[in-house]
Amino acid sequence: MFETAEIGHKLAKSQYRREEPRLRERLLKLQYRLLENAGFPVVILVNGVDGAGKGDTVNLLNEWMDPRHIRTRAFGPPGDDARERPEMWRYWKALPPKGRIAILFGSWYSDPIFERVAGHRKRARLERRLERIRHFERMLVAEGTLLIKLWFHLSEKAQAKRLKELRAHEETAWRVGPGEWKHHKHYAGYIAACEEALRETATAEAPWDIVDSSDAAYRALTTGRLIADRLAARLAGKHPKMSPPPPPPATPIDGKTLLAALDYSHRLGHDEYKRKLEKLQAEIALLTRSKAMRNRSLVLAFEGMDAAGKGSTIRRITAALDARHYRVVPIAAPTDEERAQPYLWRFWRHVPGHGEVAIFDRSWYGRVLVERVEGYASEFDWMRAYPEINDFEEQLAQAGAIVAKFWLAITRAEQLRRFHAREEVSYKRYKIGPDDWRNRRKWPAYERAVADMVERTSTRSAPWHIVASDDKHYARIAVLEMLRERLEKAL
């Protein structure tokens, strides 16, 4: 993997002096075109071996370009808020908006590689993390990010030479501590883990560039040119080839759908409802205040056709919760800030910490429901959303979140009845508009989308609960019962 980067590439000083100013000007111009165009963000990952001059290179890039529009971030051990959340959370937070450049030092590769080298983790565990990274990067690129992955390399010999050089000069001696020498001693094991990480994550959409770093001039010019070339190509409209997502399932030959096959006849009387409601709310109140909840979190997502009763059901849940620890997140049109980021970014920002509850009134499923049906998202975009969503929820679950998703299912006739009722009651009239009637006309398309969604995103760690909701009492009790059961199992 590193063979070509170990043959000692070199550049004459004179050539460097001649080419550097031109490269600088080119980079700056490209950066300004990126800012004006603001069509995509740029993420540059800086990784490599100790002593390869990663810091010098980052400084140089900030010198060559306008540093006000570059976010440079280094990642040390995760803080408390990051430890309570999925491991990718802090990287989501560091993503630049469209038009900007982020230089991520160490990035999401350092952690898994170090864990592996330190022997904390098995190879199989490293491979799972690498797969997650592959999915994350594919998502970034599919969302439009220009992702440049740089690996600054030194052979074992070159590293020894470089560390000695640094130590020999007063002004750089501080950069070589016992840590660096210790790493150097384990060079072979370290490089083996790196090699695996690079190989497994060198994809068509997010390839690695390995930079021989034994000569400072060669390293600097190679890096600068690489970034300029990629940026120029992308500004000229050249997109990387993406892997296609899996095709949607075939339509059953008898035409029967999941929602149509549901039994909507359940009814629940008022008294029984009241009695059950109180009991369930008390149970949920106890469970969510239990000690076991202190290092867990709860993520609920509610979806359903218009007027299915999402809001009123959510209120029956929040009545049982401690107001300091829950947040209801209603999902409407994204803000400007959210629009400048990948699709899932606006949900990641609401991921709860330990002991907290987040309830989403509509959710990240918008992409495979309304955006699919209305054509707001391209087929490529909504098809790739299924695995992306599965990844997101799996990460939540692995970080200790209890994830429950509810589809409140009503019949078309019941929806019509509720629409009319809304129009008749003055204080409910704001809840019904032309959008609702338009959505209603697309009922069969929504039914199809729901069936595909459930089939593709109902997982063991984040199952879909489909609740027949023509009777509101029955539906609310069913949701609370399912929730109690999930909480009991998990806590």
Next chain:
Amino acid sequence: MFETAEIGHKLAKSQYRREEPRLRERLLKLQYRLLENAGFPVVILVNGVDGAGKGDTVNLLNEWMDPRHIRTRAFGPPGDDARERPEMWRYWKALPPKGRIAILFGSWYSDPIFERVAGHRKRARLERRLERIRHFERMLVAEGTLLIKLWFHLSEKAQAKRLKELRAHEETAWRVGPGEWKHHKHYAGYIAACEEALRETATAEAPWDIVDSSDAAYRALTTGRLIADRLAARLAGKHPKMSPPPPPPATPIDGKTLLAALDYSHRLGHDEYKRKLEKLQAEIALLTRSKAMRNRSLVLAFEGMDAAGKGSTIRRITAALDARHYRVVPIAAPTDEERAQPYLWRFWRHVPGHGEVAIFDRSWYGRVLVERVEGYASEFDWMRAYPEINDFEEQLAQAGAIVAKFWLAITRAEQLRRFHAREEVSYKRYKIGPDDWRNRRKWPAYERAVADMVERTSTRSAPWHIVASDDKHYARIAVLEMLRERLEKAL
């Protein structure tokens, strides 16, 4: 995942009787078009839960189509020869040639799923096997195979009903033994493992089709139509979308290549050569006859420019081996049988069993060397070959093979000298022809291909050994020393 397949799809008997003859005729016609066209093979995977009628369906397919051109294979526990080889070996052996259909019962999914359900293996281990399967299937499809993956599904309830029905009739009672009821008892755990396996392997190029099997007529017609539709689409030239392979590495800005940077000045005198040769051959003889070799195997691949000395070096190795246990495989143009199979098939068939040695004089690297340079393989084909080859070699290593690859590197001047020498010696003249002169003119393209190849396929389990070979004595001793070292480490 299985939600839509559990809502009880059904077909009226009358509809079945009406449609079955038409479907039958259509399938048979398509099968004959496939045979005549002989452009691609068809692989149908039959998987699913107990009692879902997999066997009945396979019988039906053999009845509907011409069974002489269908190979039906079921896979039980692996036999001795399979256990000594990589786990995918027996599936490679079952692949049909172009124009034919293979129905694989259980296929490469049964093993990993059962291992997981039985709790022998961790989840991480399952995921690694699934990744291997994903790569294998991508390779099959990229090589032209029409791959149809069927999952015959029953809900827990439907399975219980079906097993009881089978037991109730004298002629089918034998099909339900204690094994089936035991599986049924662990339905939930089994389905969880299946769901993960299906989700992780539902790719764009090899999606799953889930068939609700609670009604025999629905199941049969759905399966038949699915196969007919896929076959018809493929015969009409519709190919699945493939994921693009990673792009090749960028050219270094100083233009220096791996082979040009090698030190070719080593020389070795005749006496020292003789002494070292004898000693090394004795050591290798002992190592390959050691007890530790009884459950290992050895795979050697030799590559190099024309006249680099591959044949004579191989002879220095075989001199140390037991003739009963080694085979030298010279790689020339593929046979007809080999041409009707995926590219790597002709190498898989020579994978050695325990205690055996296979030496390849030229190898599977032809695709990224001569086929790339001469344009025999498309860019898509040689680019995807790197990860395919890495998979192949990793599987060899995991099955206990010691894999060593040698590139015998000579300078262009030395090659010229050897070409002239060959033309002058009568008994060597057969070794030089117009092909050699033509290859020689493409030297820089080969250099580039070699650098890319080494960078992408030199791994810890199957490293490249690059040997400066302008001096034959030096090169032979270097190869034998590397080989001894690899054997010592491994045994």
